[in-house]
Amino acid sequence: MIFYFTGTGNSLATAKALAEDGEPVVSIAEVNKTKAYSYTFKKGERLGIVFPEYCSTVGKPVLDFVRNLDVKGHPYCFAVITCGGVVSFAAGLLRHELAERGIRLHYATFVRMPNNAITYSPAPPEDKQQELFRKADVRLAELKEKLRKHTVRPVRGGLLATAFQPLLRKSSSTVPFRAEDGCTGCGLCAKRCPEEAIRMENGRPVWVKATCAMCTACLNRCPAGAIEYGEKSAGRDRYVHPDLR
Ligand SMILES: Cc1cc2nc3c(=O)[nH]c(=O)nc-3n(C[C@H](O)[C@H](O)[C@H](O)COP(=O)(O)O)c2cc1C
Known part of the structure; x- marks a missing residue:
């Protein structure tokens, strides 16, 4: 197994x-x-x-x-x-x-x-x-x-x-996460979050925990590319393994 x-x-x-x-x-x-x-x-x-x-x-x-x-x-x-x-x-x-x-x-x-x-x-x-x-x-x-x-x-x-x-805990703050205008409200980020740190409220994701696993699934796998992490992710290509694309 x-x-x-x-x-x-x-x-x-x-x-x-x-x-x-x-x-x-x-x-x-x-x-x-x-x-x-x-x-x-x-x-x-x-x-x-x-x-x-x-x-x-x-x-x-x-x-x-x-x-x-x-x-x-x-x-x-x-x-x-x-x-x-x-x-x-x-x-x-x-x-x-x-x-x-x-x-x-x-x-x-x-x-x-x-x-x-x-x-x-x-x-x-x-x-x-x-x-x-x-x-x-x-x-x-x-x-x-x-x-x-x-x-x-x-x-x-x-x-x-x-x-x-x-260091990992410090880097795992959810505060910088936000959904930009391109968010379609599909809810995949909330569904995929392994820590159940995201809740959909009025069709938008809200990070409801102070820290998460920092797995980046929400950030990298958002189909609309609408999630950002402060200014750190801005303008950067997202990464997803081909099997999950
Ligand atoms: C928060 C975070 C911290 C990371 N730290 C390291 C690291 O210290 N060293 C490293 O080689 N890769 C680091 N990585 C890269 C991942 O370990 C690597 O891309 C991994 O294969 C992702 O696996 P996944 O696609 O199964 O999530 C980090 C990734 C994240 C999201």
């Missing part, structure tokens, strides 16, 4: 690429909503966790998920962290959190994908995105073989990634 969290599709595409025939690919956002945290694994079964790196650390939805996980059995456990380029110690934090729940993380790695943090820096241009996807495909094919063999590799990093949690 592979659990994934995604804002703009990179981690979903990664989880699907790694899944074996018939292996369930399950949304962490849905699990957090339904609170279905108990899983029993038979001998030889896998527990995969695929998610994006945020500010060199692990985002809130993934931490919420892991901190509530109730696992019976001893699955082969792996994590694949998608990132825009800066590899961090996020895996060490995940290993620690899983160990607290009695789960051993056997293997963890990063896969570089296009950057979706357009509030920090622009998404790569289309040709660069295609190059990143080609390289990721090669990496994922190799990785799939390793994971199929239940390869074990000590996971690097201690709790260094916790030092970046305050």
Whole structure:
């Protein structure tokens, strides 16, 4: 079973690429909503966790998920962290959190994908995105073989990634979000928000929580391109993985 969290599709595409025939690919956002945290694994079964790196650390939805996980059995456990380029110690934090729940993380790695943090820096241009996807495909094919063999590799990093949690929290304020005149009131932003931080009021999105997961799904996936984050996103192309376009 592979659990994934995604804002703009990179981690979903990664989880699907790694899944074996018939292996369930399950949304962490849905699990957090339904609170279905108990899983029993038979001998030889896998527990995969695929998610994006945020500010060199692990985002809130993934931490919420892991901190509530109730696992019976001893699955082969792996994590694949998608990132825009800066590899961090996020895996060490995940290993620690899983160990607290009695789960051993056997293997963890990063896969570089296009950057979706357009509030920090622009998404790569289309040709660069295609190059990143080609390289990721090669990496994922190799990785799939390793994971199929239940390869074990000590996971690097201690709790260094916790030092970046305050930075992530500070960067996750919903205050700068706004919908511009182009908003059609379709409500997809509210529907897709994994933190239920957006409510539709009089046909317009309103950010009703002080902070969110900062997954950028609302910002990058708005069909009208009508959502902005202060001045940081203005004039920047949006990024969505081709599978979700
Ligand atoms: C708030 C935020 C912070 C990010 N921080 C990092 C980072 O520290 N290092 C990095 O390489 N990528 C960073 N990224 C980029 C994402 O990790 C990357 O684009 C990821 O593949 C997006 O996955 P998704 O499409 O599944 O949401 C960040 C993205 C966001 C939205």
